[in-house]
Amino acid sequence: MELSRKHLEASSSYFLVYIELIVLVSCLHLQGLNMFGLAKAALAVRGNDTDQQALLLFKAKITGDELRVMESWNSSIHFCQWHSVTCGRKHQRVTKLELQYLKLSGSLSPYIGNLSFLKELNLVGNSFYNQIPQEIGYLRRLETLELINNSISGEIPSNLSACSKLALVDMRGNQLTGEIPASLSLLSNLKLLRFSNNSLRGSIPPSLGNLSSLQVFAFAMNGLTGIIPEALGKLTNLSLFTISSNAISGIVPLAMFNLSNIGVFDIGLNKIQCTLHSDLAINMPYVDFFSIGLNQISGQIPVSLSNCSNLNILQFNDNRLSGNVPPLEKLDKLYKLYMGTNHLGHGREGDLNFLCTLVNNTNGINLINLEWLATSQNQLSGPIPFDIGRLQKLKIFLADGNFLSGTIPHCIGNLTMLTELALDVNNLHGNIPSSLANCQNLVSLGLSYNNLRGSIPD
Ligand SMILES: *[C@@H]1O[C@H](CO)[C@@H](O)[C@H](O)[C@H]1NC(C)=O
Ligand SMILES: *[C@@H]1O[C@H](CO)[C@@H](O)[C@H](O)[C@H]1NC(C)=O
Ligand SMILES: *[C@@H]1O[C@H](CO)[C@@H](O)[C@H](O)[C@H]1NC(C)=O
Ligand SMILES: *[C@@H]1O[C@H](CO)[C@@H](O)[C@H](O)[C@H]1NC(C)=O
Ligand SMILES: *[C@@H]1O[C@H](CO)[C@@H](O)[C@H](O)[C@H]1NC(C)=O
Ligand SMILES: *[C@@H]1O[C@H](CO)[C@@H](O)[C@H](O)[C@H]1NC(C)=O
Ligand SMILES: *[C@@H]1O[C@H](CO)[C@@H](O)[C@H](O)[C@H]1NC(C)=O
Ligand SMILES: *[C@@H]1O[C@H](CO)[C@@H](O)[C@H](O)[C@H]1NC(C)=O
Ligand SMILES: *[C@@H]1O[C@H](CO)[C@@H](O)[C@H](O)[C@H]1NC(C)=O
Ligand SMILES: *[C@@H]1O[C@H](CO)[C@@H](O)[C@H](O)[C@H]1NC(C)=O
Ligand SMILES: *[C@@H]1O[C@H](CO)[C@@H](O)[C@H](O)[C@H]1NC(C)=O
Ligand SMILES: *[C@@H]1O[C@H](CO)[C@@H](O)[C@H](O)[C@H]1NC(C)=O
Numbered sequence: 001m002e003l004s005r006k007h008l009e010a011s012s013s014y015f016l017v018y019i020e021l022i023v024l025v026s027c028l029h030l031q032g033l034n035m036f037g038l039a040k041a042a043l044a045v046r047g048n049d050t051d052q053q054a055l056l057l058f059k060a061k062i063t064g065d066e067l068r069v070m071e072s073w074n075s076s077i078h079f080c081q082w083h084s085v086t087c088g089r090k091h092q093r094v095t096k097l098e099l100q101y102l103k104l105s106g107s108l109s110p111y112i113g114n115l116s117f118l119k120e121l122n123l124v125g126n127s128f129y130n131q132i133p134q135e136i137g138y139l140r141r142l143e144t145l146e147l148i149n150n151s152i153s154g155e156i157p158s159n160l161s162a163c164s165k166l167a168l169v170d171m172r173g174n175q176l177t178g179e180i181p182a183s184l185s186l187l188s189n190l191k192l193l194r195f196s197n198n199s200l201r202g203s204i205p206p207s208l209g210n211l212s213s214l215q216v217f218a219f220a221m222n223g224l225t226g227i228i229p230e231a232l233g234k235l236t237n238l239s240l241f242t243i244s245s246n247a248i249s250g251i252v253p254l255a256m257f258n259l260s261n262i263g264v265f266d267i268g269l270n271k272i273q274c275t276l277h278s279d280l281a282i283n284m285p286y287v288d289f290f291s292i293g294l295n296q297i298s299g300q301i302p303v304s305l306s307n308c309s310n311l312n313i314l315q316f317n318d319n320r321l322s323g324n325v326p327p328l329e330k331l332d333k334l335y336k337l338y339m340g341t342n343h344l345g346h347g348r349e350g351d352l353n354f355l356c357t358l359v360n361n362t363n364g365i366n367l368i369n370l371e372w373l374a375t376s377q378n379q380l381s382g383p384i385p386f387d388i389g390r391l392q393k394l395k396i397f398l399a400d401g402n403f404l405s406g407t408i409p410h411c412i413g414n415l416t417m418l419t420e421l422a423l424d425v426n427n428l429h430g431n432i433p434s435s436l437a438n439c440q441n442l443v444s445l446g447l448s449y450n451n452l453r454g455s456i457p458d
Contacts, residue, residue, distance in 0.1 A: 064105035093117035345379035
């Protein structure tokens with residue numbers, strides 16, 4: 001791929017020379033000059049002057065430069081040697097502008113569109129403001145556009161869709177408004193599309209499902225509404241999908257659970273209302289972060305989730321899920337499990353047995369990595385299993401607001417890393433185990449609203 005790209009670029013610059021040559025030939029052919037040499041010189045002069053001019057006009061819009069990096073952009077040296085400017089070796093045209101984290105502020109000059117050989121524009125972590133000029137669409141060779149963490153406002157320029165070589169577009173952390181242009185689907189080389197933490201509105205255009213090379217789709221923290229388009233299920237190369245913190249409703253298209261290259265799947269904090277079935281096939285062998293938390297999802301936790309053996313963080317808290325928590329014995333990398341505020345549990349003994357399956361994993365005790373276990377506000381019943389004492393890394397255990405019965409197991413004292421233990425509002429009885437004194441890191445302990453008796457241990 002690298003080879004063919006270079007080849008294409010080379011041929012397009014020869015094409016320019018060729019045009020220039022034809023013009024010169026038609027003007028000068030009677031004068032017997034060395035036409036080919038002259039044509040090349042004419043192109044070189046016009047080309048590099050345009051770039052210098054464009055850079056100076058770009059600089060002119062920069063109003064804040066406390067590190068004084070733009071001072072080097074002066075005529076004492078060739079613009080290819082200016083700070084953060086990279087030129088192509090052959091034609092001395094600007095190919096990269098890398099001005100990240102330089103405390104620059106100002107607006108983006110439309111003359112940026114004249115840097116017609118630009119492949120990479122990186123302005124990450126500055127304070128550029130105002131709109132992205134539509135002239136960006138003239139950058140036909142642009143592959144990478146990174147404007148992360150600035151104060152850019154206005155809409156995503158629709159003309160961006162003319163930059164057909166774009167592979168990476170990252171504008172997270174700005175103040176972009178308006179809708180996602182459906183025409184972005186024309187950027188067929190896109191691998192990464194990230195607009196998280198902006199103020200985008202409207203719905204996700206179904207046409208984005210045509211971006212078959214896409215690996216990262218990130219639109220978290222915006223004001224998006226509408227549904228998850230069915231077509232996104234076609235993006236089989238996706239490794240990161242996040243639309244968390246929006247107002248997206250409807251269901252999750254089943255094909256999304258089949259995106260087998262996914263590592264991060266996050267639809268948390270939306271208004272999604274689907275019903276999951278315990279036999280839903282979730283086919284995500286590489287997923288390490290899976291969140292459907294803070295939605296209105298009902299039904300049961302799919303058993304197939306227990307096949308996602310690379311899971312680190314699993315969140316399905318704050319929904320309307322009910323029934324069993326499936327066995328988790330293959331999840332030996334799990335370290336955060338959030339399932340609070342649902343209707344989980346059967347009101348029978350053994351609702352916490354999933355904890356035993358976690359402990360019982362075939363790889364032995366050293367791989368029990370669970371640090372956070374949040375199961376508050378459910379309908380979990382039965383005793384706290386003794387196996388809890390083997391979750392040696394547990395720091396946070398929240399099980400308040402359930403129907404847990406029996407005594408607090410003595411082995412709780414084994415959990416020396418515990419900082420927070422919440423067992424309030426259950427049906428626990430018996431004594432507070434004296435072994436709790438071993439939990440020297442405990443900063444918060446909640447045992448109220450139970451049937452505990454006896455004295456409080458020293
Ligand atoms: C443009 O290129 C020509 C020929 O290569 C060179 O003589 C001239 O100095 C260049 N001008 C600038 C501004 O780089
Ligand atoms: C021009 O740039 C050079 C470094 O490239 C710098 O040493 C010099 O101070 C600059 N001149 C002005 C007037 O800023
Ligand atoms: C340079 O950019 C300006 C502003 O977009 C435009 O008016 C002008 O035609 C461009 N010049 C060239 C040579 O592309
Ligand atoms: C934006 O794209 C439209 C449609 O291709 C074109 O007519 C227009 O000239 C472009 N505008 C700029 C400023 O590039
Ligand atoms: C953007 O800003 C956030 C918040 O300050 C920071 O956590 C993040 O690392 C920044 N991202 C980049 C790529 O600089
Ligand atoms: C969102 O982006 C802004 C920069 O534009 C940054 O200051 C803020 O911390 C970001 N918020 C998050 C949650 O990353
Ligand atoms: C792009 O996606 C839209 C909506 O999903 C579809 O109707 C259209 O046929 C697709 N176009 C191409 C070129 O695949
Ligand atoms: C998807 O990824 C595979 C493996 O990296 C790659 O061979 C394939 O070309 C990609 N498909 C698309 C449409 O980019
Ligand atoms: C999931 O993928 C399997 C095979 O890869 C396929 O048979 C099945 O139809 C897919 N399911 C959905 C809902 O796309
Ligand atoms: C887990 O994966 C295995 C192997 O791919 C498969 O046979 C089994 O049906 C899966 N279990 C569930 C509950 O999806
Ligand atoms: C733990 O594993 C053993 C041996 O594989 C099995 O007999 C036992 O039923 C398991 N216990 C639980 C609670 O899954
Ligand atoms: C307490 O921890 C030790 C390892 O430090 C372990 O061998 C033992 O099984 C644990 N006891 C209980 C009751 O879980």
